[in-house]
Amino acid sequence: MVVASSLCCSHALGLKPLHSTVNGTRRLISSTSLQAFTPRRSAPGNARIERSDRRNVRISAVNVAAESATASQGSESELLDWMTANGLPPCKVTLKERPGATPEEDSIRYVAASEDLQAGDVPLKVPDNLIVTLGRVLGDETLAELLTTNKLSELACLALYLMFEKKQGDESFWRPFINELDRQRGRGQTAVETPLLWEPEEVAELFQGSPMKAEVEARLQGIKREYEELDTVWFLAASLFKQYPYDTPSETFPFEIFKQAFIAVQSCVVHLQGVSLPRRFALIPMGPPLLAYRSTTRSMLAASPDGGVELRLDRPVKAGEPLSVWCGPQPNTRLLLNYGIVDEDNPYDRLTVQVALNPDDPLYQAKRAIVQKNDLLRTQDFQLYKGKEHTALYDMMPYLRLAHVTDPLDMEFVTFAQGPVCGVSPCNENAVLDQLVEFLEGRLAAYPTTLEEDIAAIADPATAPKRRVAARLVRIEKEILRNALAAVQEVIAALPNGSESPCYSQYRPILK
Numbered sequence: 001m002v003v004a005s006s007l008c009c010s011h012a013l014g015l016k017p018l019h020s021t022v023n024g025t026r027r028l029i030s031s032t033s034l035q036a037f038t039p040r041r042s043a044p045g046n047a048r049i050e051r052s053d054r055r056n057v058r059i060s061a062v063n064v065a066a067e068s069a070t071a072s073q074g075s076e077s078e079l080l081d082w083m084t085a086n087g088l089p090p091c092k093v094t095l096k097e098r099p100g101a102t103p104e105e106d107s108i109r110y111v112a113a114s115e116d117l118q119a120g121d122v123p124l125k126v127p128d129n130l131i132v133t134l135g136r137v138l139g140d141e142t143l144a145e146l147l148t149t150n151k152l153s154e155l156a157c158l159a160l161y162l163m164f165e166k167k168q169g170d171e172s173f174w175r176p177f178i179n180e181l182d183r184q185r186g187r188g189q190t191a192v193e194t195p196l197l198w199e200p201e202e203v204a205e206l207f208q209g210s211p212m213k214a215e216v217e218a219r220l221q222g223i224k225r226e227y228e229e230l231d232t233v234w235f236l237a238a239s240l241f242k243q244y245p246y247d248t249p250s251e252t253f254p255f256e257i258f259k260q261a262f263i264a265v266q267s268c269v270v271h272l273q274g275v276s277l278p279r280r281f282a283l284i285p286m287g288p289p290l291l292a293y294r295s296t297t298r299s300m301l302a303a304s305p306d307g308g309v310e311l312r313l314d315r316p317v318k319a320g321e322p323l324s325v326w327c328g329p330q331p332n333t334r335l336l337l338n339y340g341i342v343d344e345d346n347p348y349d350r351l352t353v354q355v356a357l358n359p360d361d362p363l364y365q366a367k368r369a370i371v372q373k374n375d376l377l378r379t380q381d382f383q384l385y386k387g388k389e390h391t392a393l394y395d396m397m398p399y400l401r402l403a404h405v406t407d408p409l410d411m412e413f414v415t416f417a418q419g420p421v422c423g424v425s426p427c428n429e430n431a432v433l434d435q436l437v438e439f440l441e442g443r444l445a446a447y448p449t450t451l452e453e454d455i456a457a458i459a460d461p462a463t464a465p466k467r468r469v470a471a472r473l474v475r476i477e478k479e480i481l482r483n484a485l486a487a488v489q490e491v492i493a494a495l496p497n498g499s500e501s502p503c504y505s506q507y508r509p510i511l512k
Contacts, residue, residue, distance in 0.1 A: 082176035083130055083285055092123035093311075093323065095290065106183055110322045111290045117317040124323075125310040126284050132174070135278030137161045154281045155269065156226040157233055159261040160249055162283075177285045181264055184289050192469045194340045196220060196263050206470035209446035210477055211351070212333050219337060220259070227258050267338050271328070275303050284309055287325075293339055294324040295346040301325055332473055342472040349386040351480050353439075354379060354512040355396060357403055361507035366411060367402055374398075374416040386476065389483040393436075393491070397423075400432040403509035426495070427503035433492050434502045439511045440485040444478060451478045 080088075080095060094114040097107040117123055128136075134154045162181075165172045172178065195203055195216050207213040230249035249258070268289065270282045287301055291311070298314040317323060327339075329348040335341050343349075356379040357367050368378050380399060384392045401424050402414040413424045423429035449457075454475040457463045463471070 079176050079180050079285060083126070087127045087129055089125055089127070091125070092117060092121070093286070096320070096322075109180070109183070109290055110292060111286060112322050113317045113319050115319050117313055119313055119315050121313045122310045123313065124286060125304060125308055126286060127308040130285055131309060132158065132161070132283040133279045134158065134281060135276070138278070153226050153229075155262060155265050156230065158269065158281065158283060159258065159265040160230060160233065162265065163253055163257065163261045177283075180285070180290075181268060192340045192465045194263060194267060194337060195470075196223075196337065197260065198466065202466060206467060207474070208448050209443070210474050212336065212470075212473060215333055215337055223259050223262050224255065226262060227255050230258070267340070270301050270309070272301075272303050272309070279303075282309065288327075289339070292322055292324040293327050293335065293341060293343070295326070295330075295335075295343045295348060297324050297326050299323070299325050332476060336469065336473055340469075342469055342476070344472065344476065347386070349476055349480070351384045351477055353382045353384060353392075353396065355382060355399055355403070356380070356510040356512075358507040358509055361403075361505075363405065363408060363411070364507075366408065367405070370402060370411060370414070371399065376416075384480050384484050386480050387483075389480065390487045390490075393484065393487045396436075397432060400435070400509060401428055404428050404431045404435075404503075404505050406503065406505050425503070427501060429495070430502035431504050431508075433488055434504075435508060435511065436488045437485065437492075440481055440488065444481050444485070447474060447478065449474070451475060451482070454478070 077095070092114050093111050095109050096112045097109050099107055111124070113123060134157055137157060162174070162178060165174050166178050169175070195207070195212065196219060198206075198216075203213055203216050207216070227250070230253075234249050253261075265283065268283055268287075270284050270287050272280050272282055284301065287309075291301070300312060300314075301309050302312055304310045311323065311325070313323075330338075330346075331349045332342050332346055335343055335346070357364055357371070361367065371378065371380070376399060382392055382396045382399075398414055398416045402411065405411050405414065405424060405428065410424050410428070423432070449471075454471040457471040458468055458475065
């Protein structure tokens with residue numbers, strides 16, 4: 001099976017060229033050349049940009065993409081024409097457009113069926129020479145595998161390659177593809193950029209109370225770490241840079257440029273399974289973001305037995321309808337972070353509840369041994385899946401019962417069986433349920449808006465696009481929390497009348 005990640009793309013895939021020396025010495029190249037790509041003429045100009053000029057580059061959708069604006073605004077047939085001229089077989093798809101989020105925004109392009117299609121059809125097949133993979137970029141699959149197994153990110157290598165390619169302008173074989181990526185500017189098919197490209201104030205305001213805020217911060221920190229490794233990649237992978245007369249990546253590209261390029265690759269890359277390690281991440285023209293993501297489809301981009309990648313449909317599609325692919329079981333936080341979309345029909349949506357044994361508990365070591373015996377951790381994540389909140393509650397209850405035990409003799413009564421089981425004691429059960437109610441109510445109270453206000457914002461056509469997509473995400477989060485709270489209250493209601501008061505432990509478990 002091959003899983004395709006849907007994508008949207010950012011607008012920072014290039015800067016002006018710099019000279020080719022490192023510490024005053026021109027770099028010697030000995031690795032394999034990029035034989036798979038169409039040969040280029042030598043790169044234009046080596047003029048150095050002063051560092052002060054680079055620092056003053058304005059990172060905006062309009063200015064960063066300006067050098068390719070003319071081509072990007074051209075007809076949607078440019079990409080298809082380029083692909084056809086370079087070996088794209090006859091296909092049964094076309095490119096169409098829909099309006100952007102605002103009148104000032106570029107329209108959103110998408111792949112649609114050019115004729116009626118049936119389940120099992122292959123309307124699009126992209127040959128290998130039009131696909132960018134790490135093995136092809138590096139020109140040596142052994143080196144590509146070395147980089148990936150040493151934890152140097154494939155996405156960082158691909159981002160760096162596209163940034164250098166864009167600097168070539170019309171000299172680049174990939175110019176039409178890069179123009180299309182520029183044009184999308186990190187927007188999903190809902191025409192909203194990934195929150196990784198939002199202002200920090202917007203993220204803080206629109207995701208207050210949501211785990212999405214921490215997800216954005218963590219991902220940006222990860223991208224910063226990738227940037228700090230760029231020069232390592234540059235020195236290890238000579239074949240990636242042998243045709244580029246520029247300085248080391250950290251000298252050539254400011255962090256903000258790399259960040260946007262990395263986000264572009266992250267949101268555009270297709271994750272192929274059942275292929276060699278250097279081919280598992282692929283950039284495919286006419287793939288996502290032009291192909292939309294749907295959580296309920298099983299159509300996917302798959303490695304073709306005779307080479308290239310093909311689109312396999314799982315259902316009939318009428319002529320003119322958009323085509324979509326599945327990108328695996330990802331919750332909506334990942335979909336919004338990676339692709340700028342929220343899928344309200346997503347069966348994989350979930351919230352994580354982290355439960356940790358209290359390290360100050362005198363019984364901590366004994367409790368830790370019991371949870372490990374049951375294949376759990378001292379800090380354990382439990383998933384609240386949308387529509388399956390009762391199941392998640394029953395999964396958490398044994399762990400919480402054990403964590404609330406104060407008498408060592410009671411630990412032997414904790415059962416880690418699936419589903420409803422008898423508790424340790426009535427007072428222990430009440431303590432567990434009371435803490436869950438307190439926790440879930442606290443999570444809901446942390447949001448600045450109510451569920452009803454979110455629903456009204458989504459329905460209001462005057463709501464700003466970012467506000468609307470954020471409201472769609474937090475609305476689903478609140479529904480999951482409300483359902484979980486209702487499940488807890490059902491268990492409380494089923495307790496015998498006159499049940500004992502909670503026996504609270506001084507060392508309650510830690511819930512996050």
